[in-house]
Amino acid sequence: MNQLLCLFLCLALCLVCVTGLRCLPSEGCTSRVTAGMDCKFGFLLGPCRKCECAKGPGEGCGGPWRLWGTCAEGLVCEKDPKDRKSKCRPRKSCLKEDKKEADERAPEVG
Numbered sequence: 001m002n003q004l005l006c007l008f009l010c011l012a013l014c015l016v017c018v019t020g021l022r023c024l025p026s027e028g029c030t031s032r033v034t035a036g037m038d039c040k041f042g043f044l045l046g047p048c049r050k051c052e053c054a055k056g057p058g059e060g061c062g063g064p065w066r067l068w069g070t071c072a073e074g075l076v077c078e079k080d081p082k083d084r085k086s087k088c089r090p091r092k093s094c095l096k097e098d099k100k101e102a103d104e105r106a107p108e109v110g
Helices: 002-017 094-105
Strands: 043-045 051-053 075-079 086-090
Antiparallel strands (some): 043 051, 075 086
């Protein structure tokens, strides 16, 4: 009997701990919705397909289901090593870094 009770309690705790994101219906980023929003970095759909402002440089982002926001185009959400919070930062371009390294290796003509 004790084993059955213990199994039932463990199962109940697992069911309580495992939850998903529950969303209400939303119409997305229609012109009617965006008309009342002042978004400096544009609009995008959030985790529940609700229209929200894109995050700009230095603004908080990420989190479970991206609830703290999503970065605007050209930015990436990275953890700040100082305060361990995620913030939007400019996306590093491989092409720019490769060109800089190539310029540094090139012999000077003169």
